Amino acid sequence: MTPKQGYTIKEMPPDSRPRERLQEAGAKALSNAELLAILLRTGTRSKTALELAHNLLNRPEGLRYLAEASLEELQKQKGIGLAKAAQLKAALELGRRLAAFSLSRAVIKSPQDVANLLMDEMRYLDREYFCTISLNTKNRVLGIDNVSIGSLNSSLVHPREVFKNPIRRSAAAIILVHNHPSGDPEPSREDIQVTRRLMEAGQLLGIEVLDHLIIGDGSFISLKEQNIF
Numbered sequence: 001m002t003p004k005q006g007y008t009i010k011e012m013p014p015d016s017r018p019r020e021r022l023q024e025a026g027a028k029a030l031s032n033a034e035l036l037a038i039l040l041r042t043g044t045r046s047k048t049a050l051e052l053a054h055n056l057l058n059r060p061e062g063l064r065y066l067a068e069a070s071l072e073e074l075q076k077q078k079g080i081g082l083a084k085a086a087q088l089k090a091a092l093e094l095g096r097r098l099a100a101f102s103l104s105r106a107v108i109k110s111p112q113d114v115a116n117l118l119m120d121e122m123r124y125l126d127r128e129y130f131c132t133i134s135l136n137t138k139n140r141v142l143g144i145d146n147v148s149i150g151s152l153n154s155s156l157v158h159p160r161e162v163f164k165n166p167i168r169r170s171a172a173a174i175i176l177v178h179n180h181p182s183g184d185p186e187p188s189r190e191d192i193q194v195t196r197r198l199m200e201a202g203q204l205l206g207i208e209v210l211d212h213l214i215i216g217d218g219s220f221i222s223l224k225e226q227n228i229f
Contacts, residue, residue: 018050033057036066039091044079052079064217067092067124096121106141108133111222114175114213117141122179122215130157130178134171135210142169157194159201166207174202176212183217187228195229 018034027035036053043049056077059065066074066088074085106117114133122129129149134142145165148157166174176198178191195212202209211224223229 012048032063036088039087040080040084041087047079052084055079064124068126108135108139108141108175108210111211111213111220111225114177114211114222115215115220118144118177118213119215119218119220122177123183123217125179126181128178128181130176132162132166133175133177134166134169135173135175136170137172139173142166142171157198159198162198163201163205163207167205171207173208173210175210177215178212179215183219185214185216185219185221187214187221187223187226192223192228195223199229 018030018037021034022030022038030038033050033053036056037049040049040052043052047055056066057063061068071082071085071089074080074088075082106113108114108117117133118131127149130147131144132147133144136142143165147161162176163174176195180186191212191214195209198212199209211222212229214221214223
């Protein structure tokens with residue numbers, strides 16, 4: 001529910017107010033706009049916090065905009081000053097750190113497990129990030145390392161850099177992951193060539209390359225599931 005112009009949230013029915021709804025139904029029951037309104041806390045003279053939240057989300061990028069926008073870009077939005085912009089960026093960073101903490105306890109049993117770990121972080125990146133997930137013999141995550149930033153090619157993704165940290169961690173296997181900023185996870189010929197090259201390097205080092213996932217915007221492709229290698 002979007003309140004009418006000039007209303008304050010306090011004038012809305014109690015069962016429509018974001019904070020009261022969170023108290024009664026829990027955070028999972030709230031919409032993105034309601035959660036965002038709670039972070040913003042207050043509105044302006046002409047707009048409630050909920051209206052400001054709707055304005056921020058009513059963009060083609062949606063939540064992706066909040067993840068990618070800088071502090072300065074957020075402040076260009078009407079009704080968003082330094083304090084509100086800082087609150088949003090701080091909340092997003094806390095969420096990112098919590099997700100990173102959860103990684104260290106994860107066990108990978110399927111490509112979906114990898115997507116669950118990295119989708120929220122990688123789907124909004126505006127450049128290609130290539131990373132490795134190091135695993136022990138029981139497929140427990142030992143660590144996740146960024147290897148390169150930029151278009152995926154053999155000069156950027158060198159076996160020396162890919163296997164450096166997995167070797168240091170005594171990893172038994174690795175999973176390769178990179179994102180496509182376009183949102184389309186369909187693998188390119190270069191993606192396939194790089195994967196095969198790294199698989200050959202892994203065989204020589206005794207570290208198996210279990211899979212290569214390509215992350216899109218809300219979707220992913222596992223090269224292993226696609227029988228590409």
